[in-house]
Amino acid sequence: MIRLSAITPSGQVQLGNYLGAIRRWAAEGTAEDVYFISDLHAMTSAHNPARLRALTREQLAVLVAAGVAPESVCVQSDLVRELGALTWLLECTCSYGEAARMIQFKEKSEGRASVRLSLLTYPVLMSADILLQGTHEVPVGEDQLQHVELARVLARRFNGTYGEVFVVPRAVVAPTAARVRDLAEPSRKMAKSAPDAAGTVFLLDPPDLVRRKIMRAVTDDRGEVRYDPDGQPGVTNLLEILSACTGKEARELAGSLSDYASLKEATAEAVVAELKPVRERTLALLADPTELDRIRAAGAERARDRSTHRLESALRVSGLG
Incomplete structure (x- = not known):
């Protein structure tokens, strides 16, 4: 087939x-x-x-x-x-x-x-x-x-x-x-052709740039890490990204994180780790x-x-x- x-x-x-x-x-x-x-x-x-x-x-x-x-x-x-x-x-x-x-x-x-x-x-x-x-x-x-x-x-x-x-x-x-959303505008999907690259993590972005983009991701003023797609789209987006990179359930992850800073740090490190080998192999191929x-x-x-x-x-x- x-x-x-x-x-x-x-x-x-x-x-x-x-x-x-x-x-x-x-x-x-x-x-x-x-x-x-x-x-x-x-x-x-x-x-x-x-x-x-x-x-x-x-x-x-x-x-x-x-x-x-x-x-x-x-x-x-x-x-x-x-x-x-x-x-x-x-x-x-x-x-x-x-x-x-x-x-x-x-x-x-x-x-x-x-x-x-x-x-x-x-x-x-x-x-x-x-x-x-x-x-x-x-x-x-x-x-x-x-x-x-x-x-x-x-x-x-x-x-x-x-x-x-x-x-x-x-x-x-x-x-x-x-469901990966734009980090700066979580009401829309992350896209290759987004008008503002601040909310888009590109696969070939250097690790430091990936971290900066995620640490600047839009959240809200509630101060509570909850999986709530409608009420907290920015927080939920970070949880879903973290879930996709770690294989753990988003709601389970929400219960283990106490604040937005720890959520962003965990997400940034998980994304960097997930993309690192693919980024390195891609750059090696482009150099050959x-x-x-x-x-x-x-x-x-x-x-x-x-x-x-x-x-x-x-x-x-x-x-x-």
Whole structure:
């Protein structure tokens, strides 16, 4: 069974990405799974080419450093020819209405006089990502269920029109992980592209910077360490981060900490300890471009090898080639 997951290089990998997804990929991934850096998806809005290239390499290094099997990792644009061809076939299978109904397109285009066409069509590219690899399961959050459903619709329609080529994938809601919130604004999720980096712990932040960010985290004026997501979101966020790093229950941790200073100190040390080996291995890979290029090329070759026959079949049955 093949599972496929991706991370978009829209910014540096942050603590929420690591605790919520990457660490789980490393622990639960199988030899059949595919984990890719979706650099093509990062182009749906204005971007800096040099920064995109650098972030793509950084994320590749992070995945491998975190323990994701190198042979399961690839970069999306390394299959740009295969994906470009399949995306065209799927665009010829998809209707405008189906693409325009995507919630993310509606939200990101609302009130804007002009948006890139790719913002409308990238869910079809996402369908190509999924279908090209013969994916059976796509672990996603609730916000991506609609995109996987589009891939299912297009796979069925293509198969029914031209012949059986594609596996019809299914969405699997990813297991609930640590709900990592912004340290400076706990009402929102920690994000790679947050406007203010003060509340975001990046995986490659030096330990002293990690400690400073956590020690400055927003709490409240109650002065009591309690697990209360609604009443004490800042304190609860720190408890959930500490829980994710130590494996202990958040409520149990709350009972063992007497004040906010001790909570922040414990959380800071736990995060530094959790990220240290991954940070060191990532920096070592980034300092060895030959090895990183070798890993990237091998991952691309494996992804291409197991998808070429599927693309060739799709082209043939649809009347091309």
